[in-house]
Amino acid sequence: MRSVREAKDFLASEIAEEAQREGTPLSEIERKMLYFSETGWALPDIMEVNEEFDSAYDQDDYEHKVANLIRKAYRRACEDKAGYEKWRTSISVLNRGDHYLSVMIRIVGLRPRHDQLKLFLTAMAIVAVVISGILLSIRYNIGVGSRPSGPKSTLVHTSLREYLWVGMVVVFVVCQILRLVLGAKRADGLTSKVLRAFARFSNRIG
Numbered sequence: 001m002r003s004v005r006e007a008k009d010f011l012a013s014e015i016a017e018e019a020q021r022e023g024t025p026l027s028e029i030e031r032k033m034l035y036f037s038e039t040g041w042a043l044p045d046i047m048e049v050n051e052e053f054d055s056a057y058d059q060d061d062y063e064h065k066v067a068n069l070i071r072k073a074y075r076r077a078c079e080d081k082a083g084y085e086k087w088r089t090s091i092s093v094l095n096r097g098d099h100y101l102s103v104m105i106r107i108v109g110l111r112p113r114h115d116q117l118k119l120f121l122t123a124m125a126i127v128a129v130v131i132s133g134i135l136l137s138i139r140y141n142i143g144v145g146s147r148p149s150g151p152k153s154t155l156v157h158t159s160l161r162e163y164l165w166v167g168m169v170v171v172f173v174v175c176q177i178l179r180l181v182l183g184a185k186r187a188d189g190l191t192s193k194v195l196r197a198f199a200r201f202s203n204r205i206g
Contacts, residue, residue: 004041004097007090008034011101014087015066018073029053030062033100040097063104070108 012034019026032049035042043049053062077083091110094102 002093004093004099007093008041008099008101010086010090011094011105014073014077015069018069018076022069022072024065029056030066033062034066036100037098040099063107066104067108070105070110074108074110 012031015034016026016031029049029052032043032046033053036046036050053059074087077087087110091102091105094105
């Protein structure tokens with residue numbers, strides 16, 4: 001797959017098929033807009049298509065819809081080596097020029113094949129290590145920052161610290177899952193909000 005036209009034909013077909021699976025098929029205008037480019041190869045009537053699109057569609061809604069379709073179609077393609085190679089080759093071809101479809105693909109932030117699995121396994125490994133540390137501290141009565149004001153208050157304070165550790169682990173795992181589902185950009189924004197909220201909560205009880 002060496003030409004821009006072949007790359008666009010393949011990706012547009014994959015996106016349209018995913019839309020069919022979702023029960024929200026693309027209109028002719030929506031599908032043709034996947035070929036849009038101001039400087040690169042595009043359909044002969046792309047400027048007329050663009051004018052009709054601007055008058056009848058909301059660009060943000062369209063890009064959100066297409067981004068979700070790209071994410072799901074790519075995830076499906078990653079299950080098969082041949083399908084994955086076609087996607088990566090097509091994306092590489094389009095990245096050499098200025099194409100609307102390339103912009104939407106970059107927004108999604110597609111990861112290499114098996115990279116999502118590696119992220120998930122890494123997250124699970126960290127979770128296992130942290131939880132093991134918590135269990136060992138409980139088993140051998142190792143207090144973390146315990147207050148010397150009696151056995152009862154020490155136990156309560158230690159338990160609170162343990163809950164905070166567990167909370168941090170849960171946040172980390174959720175963030176990794178969100179990166180897989182929503183994409184890096186949207187997930188990082190949401191993660192930032194969660195961490196700020198967690199910091200405020202920690203300061204209040206610290």
